[in-house]
Amino acid sequence: MYNEKVIDHFQNPRNAGEMFDPSGVGEVGNMKCGDIMKIFIKVENDRIEDISFLTFGCGAAIASSSMLTELVKGKTLDEAMKITNMDVANHLGGLPEAKLHCSNLAADALHKAIEDYRSKVQ
Numbered sequence: 001m002y003n004e005k006v007i008d009h010f011q012n013p014r015n016a017g018e019m020f021d022p023s024g025v026g027e028v029g030n031m032k033c034g035d036i037m038k039i040f041i042k043v044e045n046d047r048i049e050d051i052s053f054l055t056f057g058c059g060a061a062i063a064s065s066s067m068l069t070e071l072v073k074g075k076t077l078d079e080a081m082k083i084t085n086m087d088v089a090n091h092l093g094g095l096p097e098a099k100l101h102c103s104n105l106a107a108d109a110l111h112k113a114i115e116d117y118r119s120k121v122q
Contacts, residue, residue, distance in 0.1 A: 002059060007062035014070055016062075019052045024120070025094040027113025028105050035061040039068070043117050048072050048080055050061045053109075060099035064106040067092050077114050083107055 017114040019040035019101030029036040042050035053065040085104040089095045
């Protein structure tokens with residue numbers, strides 16, 4: 001069902017854990033499946049210098065959160081806002097159709113974290 005890359009990110013998630021004093025936080029959930037993702041970002045000079053996550057959900061949700069953090073660390077906020085759910089799924093080597101909504105949550109949580117940060121600095 002899952003490829004090796006998805007299993008690796010699930011079993012060895014990168015950047016997992018709560019961030020204290022983040023620049024922005026984004027939280028999303030899917031009531032249908034029960035997955036909840038919280039993305040924390042630390043922004044310096046318009047770049048995501050650090051990112052972490054807390055995810056309550058299935059293996060695909062955890063793997064998607066982990067992959068997302070690797071994709072955006074070091075990117076500008078504008079570059080990070082262009083990350084889509086399909087980018088996350090593609091970098092994982094694909095997800096089963098029934099689990100694509102998990103990658104949707106990761107990108108949505110990131111976008112909310114960036115919006116949260118921008119609302120504080122404007």
